[in-house]
Amino acid sequence: MKTQARVVVIGGGIAGCSTLYHLTQEGWSDVVLLERDELTSGTTWHSAAQVTNFGAVQTMVGLKTHSINLYKELADDPDYPINYHHATGGIRLASTQDHLDGYRHFQSVAKGMGVGFDILDAAECRKRHPLITTDNLLGALWDPLDGDIDPAQLCQALARRARHSGAEVYRHTPVTGITQTAGAEWVVHTANGDIACEHVVNAGGYRCNEVGAMMDVVHPVASMEHQYFLTEPIAEIEALDFRVPLIRCPTDDFYSRAEKKGLLVGFYEQECKTWGLDGIDPDFTNALCPDDPDRVLPVLENVFKRLPCLTEAGIHTIINGPITYTPDGLPLEGHIPGRRNAWCITGLRAGLGEGGGHGWLLAQQIVHGEACYDTWCLDPRRFGRYADIEYTAKKAIEDYQNEFRFHMPHEFRPAGRPARVTRIYDALKQAGAEFGVVNGWERALYFKPSPDFHETHSFRFNETFDVVAAEVNAVQSHVGIMEVSGFNRYEITGVGAHDWLDGIMCSRVPRKVGKVGLCYFLNEDGNVKGEATLANLSGGRVWYGSAAAAELHDMDWLMERLPQDGSVEIRSLTDAYSILMAAGPKSRALLQKVAPDADWSRDGFAWLSAREVVVAGHEIVAMSVSFSGELAWELHVPIAVLGDVHDALTGAGEEFGLARFGLLATESMRIEKGYRHWKAELVTEFNPVESGLARFVSQNKEFTGKAGMESQLAKGLRKGFVSLQLDGNGATAHGGDSIVAGGRVVGTVTSASWGHRVNRNLAMGFVEPAFAAVGTALNVEVVGEPVAARVCEPCQYDPANERVMS
Numbered sequence: 001m002k003t004q005a006r007v008v009v010i011g012g013g014i015a016g017c018s019t020l021y022h023l024t025q026e027g028w029s030d031v032v033l034l035e036r037d038e039l040t041s042g043t044t045w046h047s048a049a050q051v052t053n054f055g056a057v058q059t060m061v062g063l064k065t066h067s068i069n070l071y072k073e074l075a076d077d078p079d080y081p082i083n084y085h086h087a088t089g090g091i092r093l094a095s096t097q098d099h100l101d102g103y104r105h106f107q108s109v110a111k112g113m114g115v116g117f118d119i120l121d122a123a124e125c126r127k128r129h130p131l132i133t134t135d136n137l138l139g140a141l142w143d144p145l146d147g148d149i150d151p152a153q154l155c156q157a158l159a160r161r162a163r164h165s166g167a168e169v170y171r172h173t174p175v176t177g178i179t180q181t182a183g184a185e186w187v188v189h190t191a192n193g194d195i196a197c198e199h200v201v202n203a204g205g206y207r208c209n210e211v212g213a214m215m216d217v218v219h220p221v222a223s224m225e226h227q228y229f230l231t232e233p234i235a236e237i238e239a240l241d242f243r244v245p246l247i248r249c250p251t252d253d254f255y256s257r258a259e260k261k262g263l264l265v266g267f268y269e270q271e272c273k274t275w276g277l278d279g280i281d282p283d284f285t286n287a288l289c290p291d292d293p294d295r296v297l298p299v300l301e302n303v304f305k306r307l308p309c310l311t312e313a314g315i316h317t318i319i320n321g322p323i324t325y326t327p328d329g330l331p332l333e334g335h336i337p338g339r340r341n342a343w344c345i346t347g348l349r350a351g352l353g354e355g356g357g358h359g360w361l362l363a364q365q366i367v368h369g370e371a372c373y374d375t376w377c378l379d380p381r382r383f384g385r386y387a388d389i390e391y392t393a394k395k396a397i398e399d400y401q402n403e404f405r406f407h408m409p410h411e412f413r414p415a416g417r418p419a420r421v422t423r424i425y426d427a428l429k430q431a432g433a434e435f436g437v438v439n440g441w442e443r444a445l446y447f448k449p450s451p452d453f454h455e456t457h458s459f460r461f462n463e464t465f466d467v468v469a470a471e472v473n474a475v476q477s478h479v480g481i482m483e484v485s486g487f488n489r490y491e492i493t494g495v496g497a498h499d500w501l502d503g504i505m506c507s508r509v510p511r512k513v514g515k516v517g518l519c520y521f522l523n524e525d526g527n528v529k530g531e532a533t534l535a536n537l538s539g540g541r542v543w544y545g546s547a548a549a550a551e552l553h554d555m556d557w558l559m560e561r562l563p564q565d566g567s568v569e570i571r572s573l574t575d576a577y578s579i580l581m582a583a584g585p586k587s588r589a590l591l592q593k594v595a596p597d598a599d600w601s602r603d604g605f606a607w608l609s610a611r612e613v614v615v616a617g618h619e620i621v622a623m624s625v626s627f628s629g630e631l632a633w634e635l636h637v638p639i640a641v642l643g644d645v646h647d648a649l650t651g652a653g654e655e656f657g658l659a660r661f662g663l664l665a666t667e668s669m670r671i672e673k674g675y676r677h678w679k680a681e682l683v684t685e686f687n688p689v690e691s692g693l694a695r696f697v698s699q700n701k702e703f704t705g706k707a708g709m710e711s712q713l714a715k716g717l718r719k720g721f722v723s724l725q726l727d728g729n730g731a732t733a734h735g736g737d738s739i740v741a742g743g744r745v746v747g748t749v750t751s752a753s754w755g756h757r758v759n760r761n762l763a764m765g766f767v768e769p770a771f772a773a774v775g776t777a778l779n780v781e782v783v784g785e786p787v788a789a790r791v792c793e794p795c796q797y798d799p800a801n802e803r804v805m806s
């Protein structure tokens, strides 16, 4: 066995084999895979191995397309052909209008990635799958490329190709420990000796937390038992001269596909079971959990109604095996938080269909630093430390129970909540807050006008429209407060702090005490990596603020670039403070009342400045920044005194018409102002010029990514950021919807909202440069219907910023 390699991949299921193969494809051949048993001896060997193109976001659609193309190529390889039922077709059933609305939206998402889905009516579903009944069936989404593959052959084919390109695979080589040398090299210890490497990859499947523990890491991954039945031959199937399409049903929680002359039927039962949370038997390999047909009996009743042929079918085999889940159901693929050059590709619950694409995106990140798509939806750092195994197990159960039920807009499911709250959570709840979740933190979406107010989640306008309108109106006309819990905040100190930040940020870094600046930073390719608000406080402290979700991401980015000479120090204050935002024309008067010793005047506390003030006897940090486009201050309040400051504001608020507002109102106002949101408009697929942020780039200095950006710009623009005004008034667009011109997709929506102050249906997105000029007429697909739209100025509300600076 080798003792040194560039990359060591741990685990020989689909995740590990795909990563190994793609590393060789990206040009690295000094790569090794270690497997404790035989390849595919974890979950992979017994997978139902369905391969769909369906995804809720474009990155998922794109990576699944890669899987399908790769699997087809492998199947057609004359030297080592594998069994792949490519393009059998798949039907996702819809029994409600909401399901159909969702499918129309996802059809548009896929279209932007060059993937064509169709919407079928019930009669057409039955034509394509003659064994189903159409009772209570409204229609379906048709994925023409759906199919299934032989999982063991697939992994062998990938490993074989990787070996031909120089990779090595060591079977029966359990990894027993992982250490790191002082020089940051990883050493992977195995039963057969040690291998030192630059990069280590955890692809350990349901044992990923055994491997994680070797690096002192807990991955938010929990396993569920999952079962499918294989039937004896079914006469109706035998009589057909074609392979029946796959079926997935969100109401009856089952899937089905052809298997020989019978059917394979899998179940997502409500009375489901976690697996392996208290440890996994070391001998559980190439193994299954005991058959448990009783568990799925309640699901079977409805399955029989949809597929009556099953009532007579004998069961030939039951497969019950562990399947891994993360808190949001998407895998963890990318950087392990806080561990340099350590990666994971774990928590795959549909790993056969997706594995080809995940290995591809991970290999790109390892070799090039970034993948061709923005991979935030998969990034392991999207979960903070709150996502422990107990939380993850609760979410895994919930996700399993809702396997084919996609999230509706603004839907935040209840399991594991509240995970992170601040001291005013109860007060906000009493005030009627309907909470959403941001990086585990409960954050108010809006405030219910009455205790019995109920929101019907929908892709169209619903009951919250008027509620949000009233909140926006209160902010615009008087003053509103909102708690921005979990806002990411680091304190950066040391003599080198400003110079160091100046080299990382492409924007000008504020240097004067009391000044605040909005800065962007780029990756080496010159694409947008992040956004930070930098505030210079007294005592040489720089406060770095960014989106709550960026907590672990930004810390890794900064720590990897921290000077080794001790001239700069960083500490996180995220858990120590919360933000109360006061916004609206009367915010100054309100603050003057609660903090009379401070100068809140226009000149005394100018826009984009920060200082310590005393409210209710407590020292806090106030910043005059605005995400709403109104005169506003952020009050950064130590958690311990948050209740006092909150009470002081609400107690003084009545005479100023103080109201509460939430995230939905904020979203409406920020889109009216044209402000970008991290991981919506700020993604690693575009450089700052394409993102419409050229004015934030300081050309007269050196910074990370400058050369990459310049070499990109020399080649021209790939896309351009646009704001759009839509004609339709029954629904907004949704992130991922296609923007169309001349019958062709020319771009994608990133965010959308009704602009309540300008009374317009607004969206943001990226389009081909030829369509980015203000005034260009386009169509945006909204819930599947083309809606006329025009490119408009990014800032639709108070473009001169007179209100912010009033």
Ligand SMILES: Cc1cc2nc3c(=O)[nH]c(=O)nc-3n(C[C@H](O)[C@H](O)[C@H](O)COP(=O)(O)OP(=O)(O)OC[C@H]3O[C@@H](n4cnc5c(N)ncnc54)[C@H](O)[C@@H]3O)c2cc1C
Pocket (backbone or CB within 6 Å): 010, 011, 012, 013, 014, 015, 016, 034, 035, 036, 037, 038, 039, 040, 041, 042, 043, 044, 045, 046, 047, 048, 049, 050, 051, 173, 174, 175, 176, 203, 204, 205, 206, 207, 208, 210, 211, 226, 227, 228, 285, 319, 320, 321, 322, 323, 324, 345, 346, 347, 348, 349, 350, 351, 352, 353, 354
């Ligand atoms: C019943 C069932 C049906 C399914 N149906 C589908 C489907 O239709 N479509 C689909 O896409 N997905 C399906 N899945 C999910 C899919 O099978 C998994 O997502 C996928 O197999 C996971 O692959 P993996 O490589 O992450 O994990 P595994 O296949 O478990 O591979 C992990 C490997 O790591 C090895 N390993 C662990 N620890 C060590 C160590 N210390 N040292 C060395 N090696 C180690 C293990 O031995 C194992 O081989 C199904 C799953 C189940 C249970």
